[in-house]
Amino acid sequence: MAVAARTLLSFEGTGKTFGAVRALEGVSLSFHAGECLGLIGHNGAGKSTLMQVLAGTLAADQGALLIDGHDLRAHYSVRLAREHGIRCVFQELSLCPNLSVAENTRLMCPGLAGWGWRAKARRAIGEQLEAIFPGHGIHPDDIVADLPIGQRQMVEIARAFVCAGERLALVILDEPTSSLDARVAAQLLRFVRRFVEGGGSIVLISHILGEMLATCDRIAVMRDGQVVQVRAAAAFTHESLVECMGHAAKAAEEQRTFVSRRHGAPVVDARPKRQADGQCVRAFAGEIVGLAGLAGHGQSQLLLQVLRERVRGGQGVALVAGDRQTDGVFPLWSIAENISVGSLAQLRRHGLIAAEAEHALAAQWQTRMGIRTPSMAAPILSLSGGNQQKALFARALASAHELILMDDPMRGVDVGTKRDVYAIIAAEAAKGRTFIWYTTELEELQYCDHVYVFRDGQAVLDLPRGELTEERILRGSFQEHSA
Numbered sequence: 001m002a003v004a005a006r007t008l009l010s011f012e013g014t015g016k017t018f019g020a021v022r023a024l025e026g027v028s029l030s031f032h033a034g035e036c037l038g039l040i041g042h043n044g045a046g047k048s049t050l051m052q053v054l055a056g057t058l059a060a061d062q063g064a065l066l067i068d069g070h071d072l073r074a075h076y077s078v079r080l081a082r083e084h085g086i087r088c089v090f091q092e093l094s095l096c097p098n099l100s101v102a103e104n105t106r107l108m109c110p111g112l113a114g115w116g117w118r119a120k121a122r123r124a125i126g127e128q129l130e131a132i133f134p135g136h137g138i139h140p141d142d143i144v145a146d147l148p149i150g151q152r153q154m155v156e157i158a159r160a161f162v163c164a165g166e167r168l169a170l171v172i173l174d175e176p177t178s179s180l181d182a183r184v185a186a187q188l189l190r191f192v193r194r195f196v197e198g199g200g201s202i203v204l205i206s207h208i209l210g211e212m213l214a215t216c217d218r219i220a221v222m223r224d225g226q227v228v229q230v231r232a233a234a235a236f237t238h239e240s241l242v243e244c245m246g247h248a249a250k251a252a253e254e255q256r257t258f259v260s261r262r263h264g265a266p267v268v269d270a271r272p273k274r275q276a277d278g279q280c281v282r283a284f285a286g287e288i289v290g291l292a293g294l295a296g297h298g299q300s301q302l303l304l305q306v307l308r309e310r311v312r313g314g315q316g317v318a319l320v321a322g323d324r325q326t327d328g329v330f331p332l333w334s335i336a337e338n339i340s341v342g343s344l345a346q347l348r349r350h351g352l353i354a355a356e357a358e359h360a361l362a363a364q365w366q367t368r369m370g371i372r373t374p375s376m377a378a379p380i381l382s383l384s385g386g387n388q389q390k391a392l393f394a395r396a397l398a399s400a401h402e403l404i405l406m407d408d409p410m411r412g413v414d415v416g417t418k419r420d421v422y423a424i425i426a427a428e429a430a431k432g433r434t435f436i437w438y439t440t441e442l443e444e445l446q447y448c449d450h451v452y453v454f455r456d457g458q459a460v461l462d463l464p465r466g467e468l469t470e471e472r473i474l475r476g477s478f479q480e481h482s483a
Contacts, residue, residue, distance in 0.1 A: 006033050008170055008201055009054075009084070014063035014073075016049055018382070021374055023049040024060070025225040031170060036192055036202040038216035038233060040209075042245050042414040043386030044372035046225040047205050048091060051172045054203075055088035056081035085169030087160045089176055091205075091385045091411075092325055093152055097145035101125055101155050104144060111164025120164070128158040132191045133184060149323045150295040150440075153179045157188065161195075170201040175385070177206060178411040179322065181295040181440045189215045207386075207414045208441070209238050221245060242415060262287070262450070267403055267434045270306050272298055274457030281452050281459055283434050285402075288425065290448030291438040293477045295408075298457035299438040303405045306436065310403065318342055318396035322408035322438075328392045329380045336362035336376040338391050342399040365394035368424070370417060386413045393421055397428060404428075406437040410444065422447050442470055453477060 008031045016024040024046050031037060031054075039047050052058040053065070056078035065073040067084055081087075095104045102121040106112050112121045122140035129136045133154050144152060153176065160171050173192070177185035192202050192215055206212055212219055213233055221229040221244040229244045236244075268283040281302060283289040291299040303319070310317040321327035330338055340347060340358045347357045362376040369390040373383060380388060389411060396404050410418055425435055426447070437448060445451050451468055453461035453476035461476035 007031070008033055008067070009086075010064075010066045011050070011053075012064040012066060014050070014053065014060045014065070016053060016058065016060050023225055024053070027063070027222075027225070027227050029220055029227050029230070031201055031203065033169070033201050034196055034199050035217045036196045036204055036215055038212040038219035039203055039205045039222065040207070040212055040219060040241060040245065041222035042416055043390070044384045045222040045245075045414075047222050048174055048384055049225075050222070051088060051174055051203065051205065052090075054081070055086060055090075055172060057088075082166070085167035086172075087168070087170070088172040089157050089160045089174060091174040091178070093149075093156050095144045095152060095156055095159075098143070100141050100143055101138060101147075102140040104155065105140075105159050105162055108159055109162055109164045109166070111166055124162045124164060125155070125158060128162050129154065132158050132161065133187050148296045148300070149179045149326075150181065150184065154184065168200065170203065171195075172203045172205075174205045175207070175411065176204070177208065177211065179295070179408065179440070181293075182442060183294060185211070185440075207410075207418070209241050209415055212241070213238065245414070245416060268306055268436065270302065270309070272302050272454075272458055273305060274298060276458060279459045279462065281436070283403075283436050283450075285434055286429050286432045287449045288429050288435045288437060288447060290445045290451040291436065291454060292442075292445055292451050292473050293454035293460075295440055297454045297477075299454050300407050301457070302454070302459075303407050303436065303438060306403075307405060315403075316399075316401035317403045317405065318399045318401040320392050320396045320404065320406040320409040322411050324385070324388055324392055324411070327407075329388055331379075331381055333380060334377050335366075335371065335373060335380050335383065335391055338380045339365055339376075339394045339398060342395040342401075346400060361398055365398050369394045370420065385411070386417065389413050390417065390421075393424075397424065402432065403434050403436075406435060406439075408438050408440055410439070410441065442473065445473070 010030040012028050014024055014027040027050060041047050049058065053060045056076055060073055064071040065076055072080060102118060102125055105125040106117055106121045112124060126140050129138055136154055138151050138155060157176055176188060189211060196202055204216060213236060216233040219231060219233050219236055220227050223246050262284050266282040266284050269280050271280045291302065293299060307317055307319055336358060339362050343361060344353060347353050366376055371387050371390050380391060389409065429435060439445060445468060449465050451463045452459040453473055455477055461472065463472060
């Protein structure tokens with residue numbers, strides 16, 4: 001690991017409130033050149049708020065922000081952060097969907113202006129994509145809206161590292177691997193190490209603890225708006241990180257007992273549209289079926305195919321979207337309304353939605369999912385990204401539907417909450433509900449009864465739980481399967 005060099009900047013006693021909510025309280029933390037600093041904590045712990053203050057998109061209410069010994073808090077802004085070489089890749093993607101990859105790059109890089117800017121932007125983003133994600137398959141003229149979410153995230157990350165006559169000192173990566181498969185995530189983390197070893201600084205926020213322990217030099221743990229622990233990454237273990245976060249989560253080994261539920265007629269029997277043979281994806285009552293493989297190989301399309309077929313057939317189905325801003329939340333509605341919209345039939349009294357029943361439903365799932373908010377009547381966008389995702393889980397699970405589709409749903413969800421959700425899913429499956437779960441995290445497949453590995457839009461491997469290994473999943477993801 002790189003040895004930390006000079007201090008780039010420091011927070012001293014930083015605080016930030018939103019009405020009655022104290023998001024940051026007395027935060028003191030330094031950032032060094034030549035270092036990857038990990039920032040970890042449960043959803044709503046204050047990580048993203050602190051990084052928005054660092055990026056200049058939020059103003060702190062108190063404390064100091066020291067750069068070169070000068071307190072810049074009173075006048076700090078996005079422009080000033082940019083002048084000091086600070087950039088941020090936020091958890092919620094900020095690309096303009098109607099513009100091309102090159103045009104989005106130009107928006108954030110004033111140095112690409114002038115005659116021939118389009119060619120400069122194409123070359124700049126193309127070179128950076130290739131440096132970080134070799135074999136990425138993205139063309140600079142691609143329209144962002146046409147890209148899957150994983151490639152959009154790759155573009156957003158690469159754009160942050162484009163230099164066009166500007167200083168680049170520190171890059172904040174907020175959940176950068178949340179939509180990337182294991183192979184692409186590994187490419188990014190290798191680049192992070194190259195960047196810091198060349199003298200740059202990275203702040204990495206991730207709920208994948210293995211990434212943090214393997215990539216970071218130091219790790220700062222946040223809880224309830226405060227930094228409660230800062231240590232060298234080597235001084236932490238998986239268990240001690242969870243303990244510092246303050247979540248009494250069960251160990252990963254405490255998983256459900258697997259019993260074959262493959263009898264009777266399947267709840268779902270769907271053949272992927274690009275399937276060249278007769279292989280179908282089947283899910284039986286009470287079963288958790290996993291969809292594996294590299295991102296963008298047809299898993300999400302299979303879920304949408306099942307969703308459309310069920311809706312056309314008048315059959316109940318719920319979807320937990322991974323791309324919550326595009327496919328999940330209703331941004332103008334409250335948290336309670338975003339949850340209850342999936343259960344309107346249950347809440348109807350004499351043809352109208354009963355307000356008391358809606359409030360009771362929201363309160364029940366706030367407690368069960370651990371949604372951190374002072375009021376469920378608050379706007380959904382007042383929640384952190386992870387808490388928004390909890391609300392989407394609550395919407396699906398609170399519904400009466402027996403089939404729930406999950407499209408890589410754990411983006412930005414902390415490790416403790418993940419395990420709580422795993423337990424809820426297992427409990428609901430035990431009652432007979434059926435889940436089809438696409439995930440880019442290999443660990444999550446361990447919670448599935450049956451797994452289908454996808455490649456090039458087809459289900460190429462059909463693995464019962466007892467035959468599931470990481471080696472078989474990776475082999476099926478990359479090469480033709482031979483019996």
